[in-house]
Amino acid sequence: MAYLELNNICKTYGHADDEVEVLSNINLSIEEGEFVAIVGFTGSGKTTLVNLINGLIQPTKGEVLFKGVPVSGTSHERGVIFQNYSLLPWLTVAQNIYMAVREVFPKKSKSELHALVADYVEMVNLTPAINKRPKELSGGMRQRVAVARALAMKPEMIIMDEPLGALDALTRGNLQDEILNIWGKEKRTALLITNDVDEGIYMADRIIPLRPGPNATLGPEFKIDIERPRDKTALNDNPNFKSTRNAIIEYLMDIGNQRKSKTQKEYILPDLQPKSFVGHF
Amino acid sequence: MKQSITLERVGKFMGLGFLTTLKDLFTGNLEREDFISFLRKVIVPLASILLFIGLWHLGAKALFQREANFKIEKALTDQGQAAADDMKACIASGDVSCQPNTLPAPSQVWDSYKSLLKDHRAISDDKEAFIQKTATINAKREANGQEHITYTGRPSFIDQIIMSLKTVFAGFLLALIIAVPLGVLIGLSPTLRSAFNWFIQIFKPVSPVVWYLLVFMIVKTLLIYSNDDSSFIISFISVGLCSMWATLVNTAMGVSSVDKDYINVAKVLKLGPIQKVFKVILPSSLPLIFTGLKITLSVAWMVLIAIELLAQSPGLGSFVWEEFQNGANDSNSKIIVAMFVIGIIGFLLDRIMLTIQNAVSFNKNEGI
Ligand SMILES: Nc1ncnc2c1ncn2[C@@H]1O[C@H](COP(=O)(O)OP(=O)(O)OP(=O)(O)O)[C@@H](O)[C@H]1O
Ligand SMILES: [Mg+2]
Numbered sequence: 001m002a003y004l005e006l007n008n009i010c011k012t013y014g015h016a017d018d019e020v021e022v023l024s025n026i027n028l029s030i031e032e033g034e035f036v037a038i039v040g041f042t043g044s045g046k047t048t049l050v051n052l053i054n055g056l057i058q059p060t061k062g063e064v065l066f067k068g069v070p071v072s073g074t075s076h077e078r079g080v081i082f083q084n085y086s087l088l089p090w091l092t093v094a095q096n097i098y099m100a101v102r103e104v105f106p107k108k109s110k111s112e113l114h115a116l117v118a119d120y121v122e123m124v125n126l127t128p129a130i131n132k133r134p135k136e137l138s139g140g141m142r143q144r145v146a147v148a149r150a151l152a153m154k155p156e157m158i159i160m161d162e163p164l165g166a167l168d169a170l171t172r173g174n175l176q177d178e179i180l181n182i183w184g185k186e187k188r189t190a191l192l193i194t195n196d197v198d199e200g201i202y203m204a205d206r207i208i209p210l211r212p213g214p215n216a217t218l219g220p221e222f223k224i225d226i227e228r229p230r231d232k233t234a235l236n237d238n239p240n241f242k243s244t245r246n247a248i249i250e251y252l253m254d255i256g257n258q259r260k261s262k263t264q265k266e267y268i269l270p271d272l273q274p275k276s277f278v279g280h281f
Numbered sequence: 282m283k284q285s286i287t288l289e290r291v292g293k294f295m296g297l298g299f300l301t302t303l304k305d306l307f308t309g310n311l312e313r314e315d316f317i318s319f320l321r322k323v324i325v326p327l328a329s330i331l332l333f334i335g336l337w338h339l340g341a342k343a344l345f346q347r348e349a350n351f352k353i354e355k356a357l358t359d360q361g362q363a364a365a366d367d368m369k370a371c372i373a374s375g376d377v378s379c380q381p382n383t384l385p386a387p388s389q390v391w392d393s394y395k396s397l398l399k400d401h402r403a404i405s406d407d408k409e410a411f412i413q414k415t416a417t418i419n420a421k422r423e424a425n426g427q428e429h430i431t432y433t434g435r436p437s438f439i440d441q442i443i444m445s446l447k448t449v450f451a452g453f454l455l456a457l458i459i460a461v462p463l464g465v466l467i468g469l470s471p472t473l474r475s476a477f478n479w480f481i482q483i484f485k486p487v488s489p490v491v492w493y494l495l496v497f498m499i500v501k502t503l504l505i506y507s508n509d510d511s512s513f514i515i516s517f518i519s520v521g522l523c524s525m526w527a528t529l530v531n532t533a534m535g536v537s538s539v540d541k542d543y544i545n546v547a548k549v550l551k552l553g554p555i556q557k558v559f560k561v562i563l564p565s566s567l568p569l570i571f572t573g574l575k576i577t578l579s580v581a582w583m584v585l586i587a588i589e590l591l592a593q594s595p596g597l598g599s600f601v602w603e604e605f606q607n608g609a610n611d612s613n614s615k616i617i618v619a620m621f622v623i624g625i626i627g628f629l630l631d632r633i634m635l636t637i638q639n640a641v642s643f644n645k646n647e648g649i
């Protein structure tokens with residue numbers, strides 16, 4: 001039995017005439033301690049998939065099993081980094097994180113909790129901004145607060161919905177390493193949603209593409225057979241890296257082109273290039 | 282985060298930006314481009330105030346002339362030429378007995394304002410003297426277990442203003458105490474919302490006069506055994522009930538429309554229901570609640586005058602009504618003084634609420 005199992009998941013939004021099946025027939029199983037990345041086009045249903053796994057929404061058909069038990073709601077065992085940060089604007093950085101850790105560790109004393117908050121704020125390099133409110137932070141800083149909040153809750157499984165999208169390459173690299181560090185050291189399980197194939201290859205054990213919606217399904221998985229710890233600079237010369245990367249990008253370009261020719265016949269949509277990948281070719 | 286309170290900050294915050302420009306003018310800080318904005322922010326309002334006073338003066342003069350002419354003509358047709366000449370002379374002499382009773386000119390209003398202040402000083406002195414005079418008697422009466430002798434003289438204009446402010450704040454507090462908790466409950470529960478909807482829709486548009494009568498019916502019976510004057514109680518309850526609707530509706534709306542992202546955070550953190558209300562729902566609806574409270578306060582101040590007038594409870598409303606019925610020579614100008622005082626206090630109350638509202642509100646996109 002896998003740690004996390006998705007069996008024949010379908011998710012529809014809306015009723016009757018407006019009904020859209022966003023996800024169809026999703027099957028996924030993740031083993032304990034694994035790091036899985038899902039790459040997909042914008043609007044294909046990645047966030048929907050994340051919310052199904054963390055328990056914010058329920059599937060229309062099929063079931064989500066976490067350690068063999070159907071998921072019926074949220075749990076502290078599954079931590080989430082939301083795509084849109086979702087910080088509470090009336091609380092400071094420290095208060096946002098404090099509120100989370102107090103719920104997860106009700107037995108810890110106030111000073112222990114404050115120390116925990118300070119540690120994680122330090123980890124994301126936000127100590128100078130610890131008493132600022134979200135409106136005083138840049139987008140990237142907010143994203144780092146969201147990362148710190150999720151990691152400070154020390155969840156068994158960490159679910160990340162494009163957590164590093166708004167960061168510059170340098171900060172992005174640092175946080176990738178921090179996440180990998182925590183994942184490796186504390187034997188967590190991780191699910192990463194990303195639109196950056198390189199990020200997926202650097203961090204994950206497996207990459208699974210999500211085919212564009214509606215009726216999005218998971219594509220074939222790509223195993224990343226590269227020794228850990230991985231070295232970012234050496235990665236470029238690794239033949240394994242090159243072939244895996246090319247295979248994934250080819251696959252994504254293919255389904256991107258298929259979709260384009262299909263959608264042009266059926267209805268007029270804005271030209272949805274897989275823009276997120278362009279910079280990484 | 283501490284902020285030093287400077288003239289600039291407070292001024293900008295309260296929408297009185299021209300104060301800064303004015304300060305710059307005196308300290309010689311003014312840039313050339315700022316001069317245009319100085320013109321717009323200071324000179325133009327001042328000019329429009331002068332223009333307003335000028336038009337008012339001319340209008341009042343025309344009205345005065347019209348009524349004077351009518352009086353003279355009437356004397357002529359009723360009593361003949363001699364009476365008409367008498368009337369003309371009487372009006373020209375400024376004698377109180379025959380002055381036309383019409384819209385007072387700005388200068389008359391200014392004189393009334395000064396005389397009201399003088400009157401206030403006289404009454405205050407009077408009160409002071411009275412308290413000193415009765416101090417020994419009151420001490421004795423207290424020793425004997427008797428009631429104090431209190432000053433029962435006429436209240437001054439300033440006393441009336443203070444009474445009105447007391448009534449409006451009591452009414453505002455009542456509205457706050459009823460409307461905010463009720464609004465939160467209605468916002469949280471769709472069932473309660475549909476249960477209360479008809480109630481809100483029907484009672485919201487009811488006029489202040491009717492609220493007053495309703496409250497009067499109930500409070501009069503409730504206090505039937507009491508000898509105390511219930512007019513204050515009746516008027517502040519009426520003010521509160523009249524004005525609470527904006528807060529009720531805004532609070533319910535704020536609570537029922539909390540951003541889905543915040544609710545998701547509450548769910549992922551697994552906050553309990555009480556925590557969820559106090560840590561997520563209430564803070565995120567505070568801006569709307571304060572928008573409601575701001576409307577409530579301005580409505581309270583607006584209906585207060587009408588309600589005081591009906592309830593005969595001391596305050597600006599009864600001041601206006603008494604002056605109107607009094608019909609003395611300077612009554613009209615005193616009414617206009619009251620009008621300006623009511624307007625200026627209303628403006629200041631609104632500014633205070635706006636300041637608080639700005640302090641608690643946040644941009645919806647800030648956390649996202
Ligand atoms: N609550 C909802 N009600 C109706 N439709 C929804 C809802 N949430 C998402 N959708 C639809 O489901 C589809 C997938 O949305 P989702 O947010 O999962 O995409 P995504 O892959 O996360 O996109 P992005 O990369 O832009 O974040 C979209 O077409 C969206 O319009
Ligand atoms: Mg998404």
